[in-house]
Amino acid sequence: MNRKNAPKTYKTGAISFISPEKIALNKTTPLYWMSDVSNETARIDVYFDSGLRKAKNSVVSMTSSMLLSGTQQKSSTEIHNQLDDLGAFFDIGLSHEGVMVSLFALKNNISEAYNVLLDAILNACFPEAEFQEVKAEKIQNFKININRVAVLAQRAFQEQLYHGTEYAVLSDESDLQKVEREELVDFHEAHYVNGIFKVAVVGALEEKEIQHICDISKTNCINKPLVFKSDFRNKYGAIHIDKKDAVQTAIRIGKTLFNKQHEDFLDVSILNTILGDYFGSRLMKNVREDKGYTYGIGSIISESSGSGYLLIGSEVG
Known part of the structure; x- marks a missing residue:
């Protein structure tokens, strides 16, 4: 096996999802x-x-x-x-x-x-x-x-x-x-x-x-439909918290987004995986491997019942 060559890729066929x-x-x-x-x-x-x-x-x-x-x-x-x-x-x-x-x-x-x-x-x-x-x-x-x-x-x-x-x-x-x-x-x-x-x-x-x-x-169920907030609007701007004697700096970047009910959710999920959701992601290759700024960096898409958000996080020396 020549590990210098990437393995072949194949198109995924039909996926049979099981419905509960x-x-x-x-x-x-x-x-x-x-x-x-x-x-x-x-x-x-x-x-x-x-x-x-x-x-x-x-x-x-x-x-x-x-x-x-x-x-x-x-x-x-x-x-x-x-x-x-x-x-x-x-x-x-x-x-x-x-x-x-x-x-x-x-x-x-x-x-x-x-x-x-x-x-x-x-x-x-x-x-x-x-x-x-x-x-x-x-x-x-x-x-x-x-x-x-x-x-x-x-x-x-x-x-x-x-x-x-x-x-x-x-x-x-x-x-x-x-x-x-x-x-x-x-x-x-x-x-x-x-x-x-x-x-x-x-x-x-x-x-x-x-x-x-x-x-x-x-006998212990709710008796009316739940209503969840969905119209979040994050506050723009940057915040710096000065912590004396801290040996690291924590960074969080993100914005409000949407959940899986949105038509673009699957596309954005794939994009997020490439961006920062696994060890070989773009963020890890660029910020950790190429530049050596941090031991770990990643991105996630988190969902709520009515909304969601994108978060990029890391700790640097």
């Missing part, structure tokens, strides 16, 4: 089921209308961190042990527009594991001791992260990108210090108990298992 089955949990909440899976694993993603735009960032973030902290009937340890016994694990993702809780397990155990997970989330009681631990951890992490140039640059970029909207609001240490347990309880009641707005299931499950997942989910 759509099941209506109510008039506004769908469940998507992808059943054509050739292995024994399964995954369930449940989406709650409880993102950062719904309340103070500090309250929203702490609530999502304590979803499995215990109920009136089970401690956090008991909940985690039950999931462990079923060979299941979970992940929680928080964004401006919602919280996605992902559950992974063997398909034979996924339904029972979902019972445990959903019960823990919907009946969370936020014990005082666990609340104080999470609060102290959040404050400590904030103190550490706020001294990182990458975090400072990203916060400033977010304020400019979403200028004048609730998406631009940020928390500081004093916000975390002021959070009370009762605020988490109230937010949970308002945005989790009847806050499911989408469920996605991937796995070769039986019809009766899907029906069970539908049955235990539908």
